[in-house]
Amino acid sequence: MLIKLSxxxxxxxxxxxxxxxPNIAHANTPGFTGSATYTPDPTANDVWSGGKLSLKNEFxxxxxxxxxxxxxxxVTKFKIVWKLPxxxxxxxxxxxxxxxxxxxxxxxxxxLKPENFTTTAAGDLEYVFSxxxxxxxxxxxxxLTLLLNPDVTIQTNIELDVAKLPGSVNDYxxxxxxxxxxxxxxxxxxxxxxxEFINVKDVSKGDFTSNLAxxxxxxxPWNQVVADSTLNGKNDITPLEVNGISRVLxxxxxxxxxxxxxxxQNIDISTYQRTVNLFSKTxxxxxxxxxxxxxxxxxxxxITELANGxxxxxxxxxxxxxxxxxxxxxxxxxxxxxxQETLLDFKLADTQLKIxxxxxxxxxxLLESEGTDNKFYYKINGGAAKxxxxxxxxxQNYEFTLPGFSAGTYTVVIGVSNEYKLGKEVGMNVIAQxxxxxxxxxxxxLDFGTHEIPKPGxxxxxxTPFLVKVLDTQLTLNKWKVALALESAFQTVDGSYLPxxxxxxxxxxxxxxTNSLIDVYExxxxxxxxxxxxxxxxxxxxxxxxxxxxxxxxxxxxGTLKVVLKKGP
Numbered sequence: 248m249l250i251k252l253s254x255x256x257x258x259x260x261x262x263x264x265x266x267x268x269p270n271i272a273h274a275n276t277p278g279f280t281g282s283a284t285y286t287p288d289p290t291a292n293d294v295w296s297g298g299k300l301s302l303k304n305e306f307x308x309x310x311x312x313x314x315x316x317x318x319x320x321x322v323t324k325f326k327i328v329w330k331l332p333x334x335x336x337x338x339x340x341x342x343x344x345x346x347x348x349x350x351x352x353x354x355x356x357x358x359l360k361p362e363n364f365t366t367t368a369a370g371d372l373e374y375v376f377s378x379x380x381x382x383x384x385x386x387x388x389x390x391l392t393l394l395l396n397p398d399v400t401i402q403t404n405i406e407l408d409v410a411k412l413p414g415s416v417n418d419y420x421x422x423x424x425x426x427x428x429x430x431x432x433x434x435x436x437x438x439x440x441x442x443e444f445i446n447v448k449d450v451s452k453g454d455f456t457s458n459l460a461x462x463x464x465x466x467x468p469w470n471q472v473v474a475d476s477t478l479n480g481k482n483d484i485t486p487l488e489v490n491g492i493s494r495v496l497x498x499x500x501x502x503x504x505x506x507x508x509x510x511x512q513n514i515d516i517s518t519y520q521r522t523v524n525l526f527s528k529t530x531x532x533x534x535x536x537x538x539x540x541x542x543x544x545x546x547x548x549x550i551t552e553l554a555n556g557x558x559x560x561x562x563x564x565x566x567x568x569x570x571x572x573x574x575x576x577x578x579x580x581x582x583x584x585x586x587q588e589t590l591l592d593f594k595l596a597d598t599q600l601k602i603x604x605x606x607x608x609x610x611x612x613l614l615e616s617e618g619t620d621n622k623f624y625y626k627i628n629g630g631a632a633k634x635x636x637x638x639x640x641x642x643q644n645y646e647f648t649l650p651g652f653s654a655g656t657y658t659v660v661i662g663v664s665n666e667y668k669l670g671k672e673v674g675m676n677v678i679a680q681x682x683x684x685x686x687x688x689x690x691x692x693l694d695f696g697t698h699e700i701p702k703p704g705x706x707x708x709x710x711t712p713f714l715v716k717v718l719d720t721q722l723t724l725n726k727w728k729v730a731l732a733l734e735s736a737f738q739t740v741d742g743s744y745l746p747x748x749x750x751x752x753x754x755x756x757x758x759x760x761t762n763s764l765i766d767v768y769e770x771x772x773x774x775x776x777x778x779x780x781x782x783x784x785x786x787x788x789x790x791x792x793x794x795x796x797x798x799x800x801x802x803x804x805x806g807t808l809k810v811v812l813k814k815g816p
């Protein structure tokens with residue numbers, strides 16, 4: 248008896264026969280029930296991504312539907328045929344079948360595995376029910392109970408790991424990124440699963456159809472103006488997009504779209520909202536559907552310093568587009584990344600300064616910035632920042648006014664910042680110097696010697712050199728001058744005048760000194776030192792030329808020479 252029952256069991260088969268049928272109204276067979284349910288991955292930000300697809304059926308049949316033959320030579324046999332919707336193939340079932348799939352015959356449970364499936368010549372998926380799937384002794388014991396029990400319940404559970412599904416045949420995107428790992432789409436948004444029970448005599452006992460809601464439309468960010476630009480657009484070389492669209496936004500697929508925009512350009516996310524029907528390639532642009540939404544963007548700012556010293560801001564704004572299509576079906580969310588960049592550079596014309604103590608100082612600098620709120624400041628010897636007055640001259644050129652410094656040496660930092668959080672500081676060394684301009688020394692006596700009674704025309708030169716030294720520590724050019732005048736003529740103590748004129752000879756030229764000032768030296772450079780203003784060659788300088796011999800003997804004649812330092816402009 249055990250041997251014969253074993254042979255009966257070896258003949259027991261469960262066959263899955265899969266064909267594609269349209270989703271039409273269908274009357275289910277009494278006693279047959281089923282369900283098709285989809286549970287998304289709770290960790291995914293997408294109601295169609297990952298998760299589990301479970302197809303369950305229960306068939307209440309009679310013993311005669313699964314057994315045939317004489318008592319001691321009975322054959323147990325039946326088939327179950329799965330008619331799958333388009334976009335879900337026999338190969339998909341084998342690829343995504345989970346370890347929780349099973350067939351339950353009465354009280355005996357057998358686990359379904361991918362290697363148990365075969366494909367018929369007609370292309371149907373066939374599962375062969377084998378005693379290797381069950382506990383052999385338990386199965387034999389249950390089959391014996393059928394001698395007394397005419398009713399049999401058979402249950403099946405096909406559970407798929409959606410994340411393992413390879414993608415729809417209607418998806419021509421690279422690597423099937425639109426549908427891979429997602430619940431298969433359907434043009435009608437309904438997946439129909441029809442399960443048929445065929446008895447031991449290959450006669451259909453009826454079927455049951457379960458419907459499952461799915462999707463047919465996806466979000467594809469796009470903006471015609473930007474996509475047509477050479478900066479952000481690329482040629483569309485796949486049938487992924489709607490017909491007539493030759494360019495799409497940069498990115499490898501619809502979920503890696505990125506847009507480069509100027510930092511000053513506002514992002515109008517509504518112009519990038521577009522949904523596309525995967526099957527008809529029909530697109531709805533902008534807010535025409537009124538259902539595409541977006542949350543506040545996630546904005547990330549990254550500030551770096553480039554090799555050339557410029558400061559760079561890279562702002563990445565990620566908008567998460569989501570919502571429903573025109574008939575209320577949830578759309579898979581799609582991130583759209585906007586990148587905006589801006590630079591700031593700041594340079595000073597001079598970073599080593601000598602300035603007059605106590606006087607304001609003008610500085611010149613160059614600012615490269617797209618900001619409209621550029622704020623300048625300065626810090627002295629590491630102190631607190633103070634506002635710095637700046638005037639824009641032209642283009643990128645600015646002029647700054649530093650306040651007066653007392654005499655000393657300083658480390659000064661000039662800085663700028665803008666509304667994009669970019670800033671740069673330039674250090675400079677400042678020496679504030681007290682300026683002076685004065686006669687530091689002068690010959691106080693000129694001695695023309697002792698002479699015999701002169702003749703008219705005789706010339707007498709000073710026996711002592713005439714020197715005028717000027718201390719000039721001004722930091723800018725000042726064309727100051729030294730001027731001379733004969734303040735009082737040569738005369739004796741009792742008022743007798745020397746009959747002579749006083750002359751200044753220099754560089755071959757001769758000037759008579761009178762009581763009116765004449766310029767004898769003009770400064771033409773920045774000195775920051777003591778300057779020897781008057782230097783004469785031989786037979787040059789101040790001399791006396793006699794007009795007559797009418798002089799007093801043994802008497803001393805004295806006169807006064809006036810030296811004036813005249814400050815220039």
